[in-house]
Amino acid sequence: MKRASLAPNPDPVLNQPITPELVKKHGLLPDEYEQIRRHLGGDPTLTELGIFSVMWSEHCSYKNTRPLLKGFPTEKRGATEHFGRVLVKAGEENAGIIDVGDGWAIAFKIESHNHPSAIEPFEGAATGVGGIIRDIFTMGARPVLLTNSLRFGELETPATRRLLRGVVAGIAHYGNCVGVPTVAGDVYFDRSYEGNPLVNALCLGTLRHEQIRRGKATGLGNPVYYVGAATGRDGLGGASFASKELSAESASDRPAVQKGDPFMEKLLIEACLEMMAVPGLVVGIQDMGAAGLTCSTCETASRGGAGIEIELDRVPQREPGMNSYEIMLSESQERMLVIVEKGREREIEEVFAKWDLHASHVGSVTDTGRMVVRQHGVVVADIPASALTDNAPVYQREARRPAYLDATSGWTPEGDALPDLDLGGARAALARLLAHPTIAAKRWITRQYDHMVQHGTVVVPGSDAGVVRLRLGSSEKFIAISNDCNGRYCYLNPRRGAQIAMVECLRNLVCAGATPLAMTDNLNFGNPYKPETFYQLKECVAGLAEACRFFDVPVVGGNVSLYNESPEGAIDPTPTVSIVGFIESEAHVTRQFAREAGASVILLGGAPTELGGSQFLGLIHGRKTGDAPEVDFAAEQRLQGLLLAQIKAGRVRSAHDLSEGGLLVCASEMLFGPEQLGASLDLCALPAPRLDALLFGESQGRVMVSVAPADAALVVRAAAEAGVPADAVGSVTAGDALTVKTARGTLEWSVSGLRAGWESSIEGAMKRPGIG
Amino acid sequence: MNIAVLQFPGSNCDQDAFQLFASGLGLPTRFVWHKETGLGEADLVVVPGGFAYGDYLRCGAIARFSPVMGAVREYAEKGGLVLGICNGFQILCEAGMLPGALIRNSSLEYRCLTCDLVVEDAGAAFNPRTLGKRIRLPIGHGEGNYRIDEAGKARLEANHQILLRYLDNPNGSLDGIAGVRNEAGNVFGMMPHPDRAFERFHPSTDGLAVARAVLSVRFPEVIRKTA
Numbered sequence: 001m002k003r004a005s006l007a008p009n010p011d012p013v014l015n016q017p018i019t020p021e022l023v024k025k026h027g028l029l030p031d032e033y034e035q036i037r038r039h040l041g042g043d044p045t046l047t048e049l050g051i052f053s054v055m056w057s058e059h060c061s062y063k064n065t066r067p068l069l070k071g072f073p074t075e076k077r078g079a080t081e082h083f084g085r086v087l088v089k090a091g092e093e094n095a096g097i098i099d100v101g102d103g104w105a106i107a108f109k110i111e112s113h114n115h116p117s118a119i120e121p122f123e124g125a126a127t128g129v130g131g132i133i134r135d136i137f138t139m140g141a142r143p144v145l146l147t148n149s150l151r152f153g154e155l156e157t158p159a160t161r162r163l164l165r166g167v168v169a170g171i172a173h174y175g176n177c178v179g180v181p182t183v184a185g186d187v188y189f190d191r192s193y194e195g196n197p198l199v200n201a202l203c204l205g206t207l208r209h210e211q212i213r214r215g216k217a218t219g220l221g222n223p224v225y226y227v228g229a230a231t232g233r234d235g236l237g238g239a240s241f242a243s244k245e246l247s248a249e250s251a252s253d254r255p256a257v258q259k260g261d262p263f264m265e266k267l268l269i270e271a272c273l274e275m276m277a278v279p280g281l282v283v284g285i286q287d288m289g290a291a292g293l294t295c296s297t298c299e300t301a302s303r304g305g306a307g308i309e310i311e312l313d314r315v316p317q318r319e320p321g322m323n324s325y326e327i328m329l330s331e332s333q334e335r336m337l338v339i340v341e342k343g344r345e346r347e348i349e350e351v352f353a354k355w356d357l358h359a360s361h362v363g364s365v366t367d368t369g370r371m372v373v374r375q376h377g378v379v380v381a382d383i384p385a386s387a388l389t390d391n392a393p394v395y396q397r398e399a400r401r402p403a404y405l406d407a408t409s410g411w412t413p414e415g416d417a418l419p420d421l422d423l424g425g426a427r428a429a430l431a432r433l434l435a436h437p438t439i440a441a442k443r444w445i446t447r448q449y450d451h452m453v454q455h456g457t458v459v460v461p462g463s464d465a466g467v468v469r470l471r472l473g474s475s476e477k478f479i480a481i482s483n484d485c486n487g488r489y490c491y492l493n494p495r496r497g498a499q500i501a502m503v504e505c506l507r508n509l510v511c512a513g514a515t516p517l518a519m520t521d522n523l524n525f526g527n528p529y530k531p532e533t534f535y536q537l538k539e540c541v542a543g544l545a546e547a548c549r550f551f552d553v554p555v556v557g558g559n560v561s562l563y564n565e566s567p568e569g570a571i572d573p574t575p576t577v578s579i580v581g582f583i584e585s586e587a588h589v590t591r592q593f594a595r596e597a598g599a600s601v602i603l604l605g606g607a608p609t610e611l612g613g614s615q616f617l618g619l620i621h622g623r624k625t626g627d628a629p630e631v632d633f634a635a636e637q638r639l640q641g642l643l644l645a646q647i648k649a650g651r652v653r654s655a656h657d658l659s660e661g662g663l664l665v666c667a668s669e670m671l672f673g674p675e676q677l678g679a680s681l682d683l684c685a686l687p688a689p690r691l692d693a694l695l696f697g698e699s700q701g702r703v704m705v706s707v708a709p710a711d712a713a714l715v716v717r718a719a720a721e722a723g724v725p726a727d728a729v730g731s732v733t734a735g736d737a738l739t740v741k742t743a744r745g746t747l748e749w750s751v752s753g754l755r756a757g758w759e760s761s762i763e764g765a766m767k768r769p770g771i772g
Numbered sequence: 773m774n775i776a777v778l779q780f781p782g783s784n785c786d787q788d789a790f791q792l793f794a795s796g797l798g799l800p801t802r803f804v805w806h807k808e809t810g811l812g813e814a815d816l817v818v819v820p821g822g823f824a825y826g827d828y829l830r831c832g833a834i835a836r837f838s839p840v841m842g843a844v845r846e847y848a849e850k851g852g853l854v855l856g857i858c859n860g861f862q863i864l865c866e867a868g869m870l871p872g873a874l875i876r877n878s879s880l881e882y883r884c885l886t887c888d889l890v891v892e893d894a895g896a897a898f899n900p901r902t903l904g905k906r907i908r909l910p911i912g913h914g915e916g917n918y919r920i921d922e923a924g925k926a927r928l929e930a931n932h933q934i935l936l937r938y939l940d941n942p943n944g945s946l947d948g949i950a951g952v953r954n955e956a957g958n959v960f961g962m963m964p965h966p967d968r969a970f971e972r973f974h975p976s977t978d979g980l981a982v983a984r985a986v987l988s989v990r991f992p993e994v995i996r997k998t999a
Contacts, residue, residue: 172882176912177823179784263782263826355781448882450912452965453821455788458973469973586973 096556121166141205153194184466195566215286232318235331310363487572514581526570592656593673785821819860861961878944
């Protein structure tokens with residue numbers, strides 16, 4: 001049924017009838033198409049069909065995950081009038097904002113660019129960084145740090161090396177040029193990410209409370225401006241592309257990958273912040289990210305309870321002859337939509353002229369509640385804005401517990417007749433674990449990122465958390481940030497695995513001397529239409545939500561990336577957690593590296609006992625099985641409370657949590673700092689039914705600290721009072737030896753030898769060719 | 773004392789350079805926009821790091837045509853002090869105000885790390901006696917590989933124009949050259965960042981000494997006053 005309100009489009013392409021094939025090609029279900037017809041009162045135009053397809057894609061609508069995400073706490077119970085209040089909540093805007101006192105706030109968010117990076121690693125990763133930076137400054141905040149969370153297949157395969165090289169170069173290209181330091185990150189290499197790498201990028205910015213801007217179109221007749229780069233045909237339909245599985249044909253989707261221009265972004269940051277500093281000028285602002293002009297217009301209209309009308313002939317275009325479908329769906333980068341106060345057009349135009357950027361008056365705010373788009377004098381789209389946003393479909397998907405869990409969760413080393421390690425085996429295992437790319441030094445990666453620009457970086461990448469000094473007006477504050485998620489645990493026990501991601505992230509922050517504040521998360525999963533995948537998603541979200549409530553860490557924003565599958569299957573569920581913590585005083589900043597010989601080494605949390613899901617089990621025995629390690633929130637809280645108190649009391653010289661690779665990897669990493677030190681440990685007093693589990697098991701809630709010998713007894717006593725197991729296991733030494741006494745005999749390594757293998761692993765692998 | 777820090781589109785260490793002088797040394801410091809044709813009263817002009825004009829062509833190749841660079845050239849010809857850091861060094865080389873050129877790192881990758889540098893004897897202000905034999909400064913660049921022809925290098929050495937050399941060459945620079953000055957001794961350029969080495973938590977505070985050494989070329993009292 002044609003709609004009377006729309007004149008036929010003289011362009012035959014745009015005027016073509018909508019067939020079921022065309023609907024299917026746009027990734028819409030027949031029932032969804034019927035809903036579209038009801039919203040419109042007739043058949044959509046081709047441009048409208050394209051608009052619905054991107055807005056109703058998972059990437060923009062969260063149609064399969066919205067009900068689950070409601071379980072996350074969005075407020076901080078322990079917030080005070082002066083600190084910790086959530087000022088902009090998750091889902092309200094492009095990024096959440098939290099009060100950090102003295103009238104200042106931080107905005108931060110993580111977002112994925114997985115599919116583009118799989119196809120075109122350099123541009124995919126680069127534009128991922130660009131997109132998340134825009135999400136931050138569109139809120140009115142100045143971007144001050146970046147982090148990223150990366151997952152690849154095993155580095156043994158040439159295709160992985162090509163992806164790693166491209167992704168790292170892309171992040172470096174964008175972040176370095178735009179001048180925001182990349183201060184932390186995490187990288188895992190596991191077969192499940194073969195062909196479907198994960199590239200999650202986080203940005204954090206600072207702003208005054210009164211500088212908070214929203215993506216809202218209000219005020220009848222207020223002009224709508226398009227600022228930044230011109231629109232081209234790149235990135236057509238990127239949001240829909242991100243909402244399907246990768247296949248052999250995905251390479252032909254390359255036009256759906258955008259090309260970034262960090263120089264343009266840098267100008268856009270400065271121009272936008274300058275414009276937003278003009279009192280009362282900006283009514284609303286939103287970046288054109290996924291779904292470009294489409295998303296920014298209908299979302300601002302919907303949030304403002306208003307309508308918006310735009311004229312595409314006024315949109316700066318990179319090439320001639322683009323039709324309305326292409327312009328509306330283009331994902332060209334470095335563009336923003338700005339609504340300003342009527343009558344103040346000259347003020348915005350002057351700011352952008354200074355920066356030599358486009359500022360084009362493309363339309364105005366209406367009171368119709370509709371998004372109306374014109375091109376060459378013809379209405380090409382006329383849609384109720386809320387139909388694209390609040391009234392997008394929502395689904396409750398079917399969840400089914402995957403059958404493999406029966407086998408893996410019941411696994412025991414005894415049942416598997418797994419022999420325990422002898423001394424020779426233990427000796428070799430540590431060297432092999434340290435050289436595995438997941439554990440090995442990430443210097444090959446981090447030295448390509450500018451992690452020092454803006455001169456505020458206190459702890460550079462390589463310790464448990466990145467630490468940055470924020471200059472807020474005349475005062476300064478120190479924050480720590482860490483990203484965590486072990487997908488293997490989430491595969492073996494989705495609920496617990498997600499909780500481990502959270503408690504480990506908290507532990508990393510506490511090890512750096514910080515009090516955790518708030519979180520952003522990136523949920524990376526496979527196809528939600530597969531009940532087993534949806535089960536993983538549902539369980540992970542439930543687990544995270546429980547942990548967030550227990551530890552009073554609100555989720556202030558995040559991102560969902562589904563359909564992370566290659567022909568080999570789905571990725572391990574990867575709900576990446578990023579938490580920001582506050583450090584009260586610079587004196588509390590703590591690193592993971594031992595600082596002087598003679599320091600006592602204390603293991604907090606007790607002896608590790610579990611092997612399930614460990615790197616050791618995977619690397620040495622070729623098994624991805626067992627249950628994920630246990631999580632005990634109360635014990636974790638006691639441990640972290642104790643550790644923070646001891647750090648504040650000035651007793652902790654270094655702190656490093658036990659994670660991948662367990663106790664001996666932790667001890668080694670403690671020695672891989674700027675000083676050349678050894679250690680002598682005696683583990684005989686620790687209960688160890690199995691040597692492998694003691695040395696390499698990944699039981700949670702453990703931290704290794706070094707303290708001045710005079711403080712050791714005080715720390716152990718404080719731990720006893722707090723109900724935290726504490727074992728003095730040895731001391732830092734001046735030599736090059738790591739000596740570990742066990743009930744089965746004494747192990748010894750050369751620290752420099754271990755370090756050489758740890759340091760050269762990724763660099764050595766990257767000297768070999770990658771293909772693509 | 774009046775320090776002028778230039779701002780090009782794409783400068784991203786402009787704030788860092790500003791703070792080195794303003795909060796590190798406590799000197800009056802201001803920005804000068806690249807479209808300006810004059811510098812006003814200035815005792816030192818700092819060309820900061822970053823990616824001026826995106827550096828999509830050759831680093832500094834477009835920035836040297838910015839209106840303000842005419843004023844900088846005139847200022848330097850009259851003996852005014854100029855310090856180029858990182859991208860600023862590249863711009864000064866492109867503008868012909870410093871000898872040599874900076875090409876892509878031999879690794880073909882960007883490098884961000886802290887380097888040990890050997891201080892050369894480059895005149896009364898900048899030498900091992902004023903700075904110490906070794907200093908530590910961070911670097912952050914993709915194109916810091918310093919090149920100059922044989923005759924040019926001979927002139928650099930004969931005139932004591934080499935400021936700093938890397939102890940462990942991170943970018944393939946000829947003879948590890950990390951920074952040079954012009955023959956007249958008033959224009960300085962270096963790839964390492966003194967503007968990332970002046971706060972308590974930085975890898976060193978040697979950036980303060982470098983800034984003082986440059987200033988003391990014209991203002992010997994600076995060393996005493998701010999030390």
